[in-house]
Amino acid sequence: MGAGIWGETHASIYNEHVLAEVAAICDTDKEKAQRVADKYGIKEVYTDYHELFQKADFDAAAIVTPDHLHADIAIACANSKRHMLIEKPLATSKEDVYRMVEAIRRNHVRAMVDLHNRWSPPFNTAKQEISSGKLGRPVSAYYRLNDIRWVATDMLPWASKSSILWFLGSHSLDTLRWLMDDEPQEVYSVSHEGILKAEGVDTTDMYMTTIRFRKGGIAQMENGWITPNANSCINDIKFSILCEKGKIDIDASSHNMIQMTTDEKVTTPDILVRNNVFSKCRGFAYESIRSFIDQLSSGEEFHVSLEDAANTSLAILSIFESAETGLPVKVETL
Ligand SMILES: NC(=O)c1ccc[n+]([C@@H]2O[C@H](COP(=O)([O-])OP(=O)(O)OC[C@H]3O[C@@H](n4cnc5c(N)ncnc54)[C@H](O)[C@@H]3O)[C@@H](O)[C@H]2O)c1
Numbered sequence: 001m002g003a004g005i006w007g008e009t010h011a012s013i014y015n016e017h018v019l020a021e022v023a024a025i026c027d028t029d030k031e032k033a034q035r036v037a038d039k040y041g042i043k044e045v046y047t048d049y050h051e052l053f054q055k056a057d058f059d060a061a062a063i064v065t066p067d068h069l070h071a072d073i074a075i076a077c078a079n080s081k082r083h084m085l086i087e088k089p090l091a092t093s094k095e096d097v098y099r100m101v102e103a104i105r106r107n108h109v110r111a112m113v114d115l116h117n118r119w120s121p122p123f124n125t126a127k128q129e130i131s132s133g134k135l136g137r138p139v140s141a142y143y144r145l146n147d148i149r150w151v152a153t154d155m156l157p158w159a160s161k162s163s164i165l166w167f168l169g170s171h172s173l174d175t176l177r178w179l180m181d182d183e184p185q186e187v188y189s190v191s192h193e194g195i196l197k198a199e200g201v202d203t204t205d206m207y208m209t210t211i212r213f214r215k216g217g218i219a220q221m222e223n224g225w226i227t228p229n230a231n232s233c234i235n236d237i238k239f240s241i242l243c244e245k246g247k248i249d250i251d252a253s254s255h256n257m258i259q260m261t262t263d264e265k266v267t268t269p270d271i272l273v274r275n276n277v278f279s280k281c282r283g284f285a286y287e288s289i290r291s292f293i294d295q296l297s298s299g300e301e302f303h304v305s306l307e308d309a310a311n312t313s314l315a316i317l318s319i320f321e322s323a324e325t326g327l328p329v330k331v332e333t334l
Contacts, residue, residue: 001049001073002064003027003036005155006087009274010062012281013289015040020293023058049073053080060084060296062289067162071096074111078103083110085292089170089316090309092162094332097313101334104306112295112302113309115174116288120272122250126241127179129248136244137217138180144222145172146236152201152225160202164225165316168235169207172221174304174312179241182213184315184331191323195226209319232259233268310334 001007003025014020024044027033033045046052053076060083063073071091077084078100090113091097104111117123129135145168152159156167163169177183189209196205206224213219227236232254239250252272260267269275274285288303295302315331322329 001026001052001061002066002087003029003032004064007062007064008036008039009281009285010064010085010289011036011040011042013286014062014293016280017290017293019297024052024056026052049076053077053082058082060292063087066156066158067166068092068158071100074100075103078107078109078111081107081109083296084112085289086111086113086309088113088115088174088309089166090306090313092166092313094314094317097310101306101310110296110302111306112292112304113306114288114292115171115304115309115312116284117171117175118178118303119284119287119291120252121284122252123175123179123239126239126248126250130179130181130241130243135246135248137215138241138243139217141176141180141217141219141241142222142239143172143176143219144236144238145169146206146222146224146227148227148229148231148234148236149196149199149225150229151234152196152203153199159196159225163203163320164223165204165207165319167225169209169221169223169316169319170312172223173211173315174308175239176211176219176221177308177312177315180213180215180217180219182215182217183311183333184211184318185214186212186328186330187315187319187322188328189319189323190326192224204323207319207323209322211315230265232266233270235273307334 014022022042025033025037025042026046026049028047030047037045061077063070063086070086074086189207191204192206193204196203205226209221211219235253237253241248258269274283311333318329318331
C-alpha cells in the first residue's frame with residue numbers, strides 16, 4: 001500500500017528477495033501504482049485497499065502510506081488475517097495505537113514496524129557492545145537526528161500533516177529505548193516554530209527533548225526539519241552514549257568514508273541507509289525490510305516488536321503534550 005518514494009523502495013527489495021513475490025500494489029493515485037507495477041513486473045494494481053484485501057491472493061502487506069494514514073489500512077489488513085510490515089511510525093494518535101494493537105492481537109497476525117535504525121551498522125554495533133556488559137549500565141545519551149529543510153518543503157507533500165517527531169523522532173526514540181534497554185518515564189520538550197510556516201509548511205521546526213528513563217538513565221533528543229539545504233548530507237546525525245565504564249560516539253552523517261565535490265557543493269553520498277550496488281538496493285533500509293521477510297518465513301521474533309513500536313508512539317505523544325503545555329509529562333506504555 002502506497003507507491004510513493006518509500007513504497008517503491010519496498011517493491012524493489014521484495015522483488016529481489018528469494019522468499020518474496022509481489023502479488024499486487026495499491027495506491028489511491030493509479031498512475032503512481034501503475035508506474036511501480038510496470039517497473040517491477042507487478043501484475044495486479046488497485047486504488048482501493050478494501051478491494052485489494054478482498055480480491056488479491058497474498059500473505060503479508062507493506063503499509064507505506066503517509067505517517068497519519070497507517071491505522072485504518074493496518075486494521076483492515078489484520079481483519080483480513082494478513083501479516084504486515086508498517087512503515088514508521090506505528091500511528092500518530094493514542095486512539096490509533098490502541099485500535100491497531102487490539103486488531104493485530106485479536107486476529108493473531110504478526111506485525112513489524114520499520115524502525116530501521118536498529119539495523120544501522122554503527123548503532124547495531126553499539127547495542128552489541130553495551131549488551132556485552134563491558135561498558136556497564138548506560139547513564140546518559142545525546143541523539144541529534146535532523147533533516148535538511150528540503151525534506152519538509154519539497155520531498156514530503158504531507159509534511160504539514162505530520163511532524164519531524166514522527167518522521168525522524170520515532171527512529172531516535174526507538175533507538176534510545178533500545179540502547180538504554182529501558183522505557184521513558186517522563187519527558188520535557190521545548191520547540192521552535194516559524195521557519196517552515198513562513199515557507200508555507202504548517203509544521204514545527206524543531207524539538208529539544210529531555211527524557212528520564214525508569215531505571216534512572218537520562219537522554220537528550222534533538223529533532224529538526226530546518227538544517228540548511230547545503231548540508232553535505234540529507235541527515236545530520238550525532239550520537240553519544242555514556243555508560244558507567246565507557247562511552248560510544250557515532251557520527252553517521254559525516255562518516256569520512258566518501259566525499260564528493262563539485263563547483264556548487266561538497267556532498268557526503270549515502271553509503272549506509274539506502275545505496276545501490278550494481279542496481280540492487282543495499283544499506284540498512286534494505287536490511288530491515290529483508291529481515292521482515294526472513295523472520296516471517298522462519299517464524300522467529302521480529303527485531304522490532306509491536307510493543308516497541310506502540311511504546312515509541314506513546315512516548316512521542318507525551319513529547320508533543322510537553323512542548324504544548326511547557327510541563328514535564330509522564331509517559332504511558334502498553
Ligand atoms: N524507514 C524509513 O526510513 C522511511 C523513509 C521514508 C519514508 N518512510 C515512511 O514511509 C511512509 C511513506 O512515505 P513516502 O516518502 O513514500 O511518502 P509518499 O508521499 O512519497 O508516498 C505515499 C503514497 O501513499 C499513497 N496513499 C495515500 N493514501 C493511501 C491509501 N489510502 N491507500 C493507498 N495509497 C495511499 C499516496 O498516494 C502516495 O503515493 C511514511 O510513513 C514515511 O514516514 C520511512
